[in-house]
Amino acid sequence: MTTATKTVSLGISQRIAAAAVAMVLGGVLLYGAGFASANTLHNAAHDGRHAFAFPCH
Amino acid sequence: MIQRILFAAIFAGVLGGVFISAAQHLKVTPLILEAETYEEMDAGAATPEPASAPHDISIAGHDHTHDHAGTTDNTDHDHAATTASEHHHDENAWAPQDGFERVSYTLLANIVIGVGYALLLCAGIVLRGKDITIRQGMIWGMGGFMAFSLFPALGLPPELPGSVAAPLEARQIWWLSAAIGGAAGLALIAFGKGWVYKLIGLVAIITPHIYGAPHVEEALGGALPAELAAEFAIASIITSAAFWLVLGGLSCAFLARRPLSQT
Numbered sequence: 001m002t003t004a005t006k007t008v009s010l011g012i013s014q015r016i017a018a019a020a021v022a023m024v025l026g027g028v029l030l031y032g033a034g035f036a037s038a039n040t041l042h043n044a045a046h047d048g049r050h051a052f053a054f055p056c057h
Numbered sequence: 058m059i060q061r062i063l064f065a066a067i068f069a070g071v072l073g074g075v076f077i078s079a080a081q082h083l084k085v086t087p088l089i090l091e092a093e094t095y096e097e098m099d100a101g102a103a104t105p106e107p108a109s110a111p112h113d114i115s116i117a118g119h120d121h122t123h124d125h126a127g128t129t130d131n132t133d134h135d136h137a138a139t140t141a142s143e144h145h146h147d148e149n150a151w152a153p154q155d156g157f158e159r160v161s162y163t164l165l166a167n168i169v170i171g172v173g174y175a176l177l178l179c180a181g182i183v184l185r186g187k188d189i190t191i192r193q194g195m196i197w198g199m200g201g202f203m204a205f206s207l208f209p210a211l212g213l214p215p216e217l218p219g220s221v222a223a224p225l226e227a228r229q230i231w232w233l234s235a236a237i238g239g240a241a242g243l244a245l246i247a248f249g250k251g252w253v254y255k256l257i258g259l260v261a262i263i264t265p266h267i268y269g270a271p272h273v274e275e276a277l278g279g280a281l282p283a284e285l286a287a288e289f290a291i292a293s294i295i296t297s298a299a300f301w302l303v304l305g306g307l308s309c310a311f312l313a314r315r316p317l318s319q320t
Contacts, residue, residue: 010058010318012186018058019180022066026176033169035229043152046218047159048166050089051081053206053215053293055228 062179065311069179070172073304077171078164080299084292086163088285089218095280096219171304174201177240178308185248188316191306198305199298200247204239206297208262211235212270215293219281223271235265 033045034054042049042057049056153159178201182189189197209232216222238261245258 014058015183015186015317018062019184021059022062022176022180022183025063026066026173026180029169029173029176033166033173037225039150043150044162045166045169046152047081047086047089047163048170050215050218051077051085051163051167051293051296052170053210053213053297055213055222055225055232056216057218057225 058183061312061315062176062183065308066172066175066179068311069304069307070175071168072171072307073175073300074164074168074171076303077296077300078160078167080296081163081167083296085289085296088289088292092217092219092281092285092289095282095285098280171300174205174301175304175308177201178305179312181240181244182309182312183317186317188318189309189313191309194307194309194313195302195305197309198301198303200240200243201305202298202301204243205236206294206301208239208266209235210290210294212266214286214290217281217286217289220286221273223273227271231265231268231270234268235270238262238265 032041034049034052036042046056153162178197181200182194182197212235213228213232222228242258242261245254245261249255249258
């Protein structure tokens, strides 16, 4: 283990917290662009949804 | 750490989104535009005819139950099996103009999707907590491709506008279960210590496929040629594979410049 040489080290809980925030944020973005059924969103993201093969209309 | 993830995901996602926008112009977008001409033909065929005309139309997927009781209300179509028309023929809804506007919104959507996927990828790498090289980042990208493109495509092949399909919500739920089960399953198989975890991982991957994706009875319908649909499925999957390879490499390049054990 090389922890002694590091000034700042991250615990597992901090990593889990950061990963959880990132996953929620990523999920929100993907929902909006890929899944939300509002017509305007669907039409704007239409070709992107098809390119990524999200289920679309 | 969260700033590091955000920084890496935004850079990787924007570049990945730009990359797939360029890549999809080769094949994917032209096929979507071609399919839309068939979709319009379909819509034309489904428009109500004069109630006096004798008709017994049965286009595959459309179950026309016309009301002959003297009314002109022919909107009694059974669209339960084909949701293709639901979104697309709402003439009042805003949609980007073809050309520059449409390309711009597609680029924007691809960037949002790219950043979203990059966030998930970085979250996975940080959870794992092992420092990785760019080459290993590309393997993470391949994992993302399998979980979010390949496994869902086994049950729900990438579809063109105008294809006849099961109700949207059922497909979305199945797609999510295949993707989440696939991602969790791959992680368990790759990182699980002992065969029990690997077995659980395998079960997580295949369960949605044993359950089966929602489909309609007459899967082939409408005016859309099957060749076009097949060509699109392949083009979409290959484009996604390239995107995930780029996204994995870039996410890693931005995220893992310092050891993950540091802030």
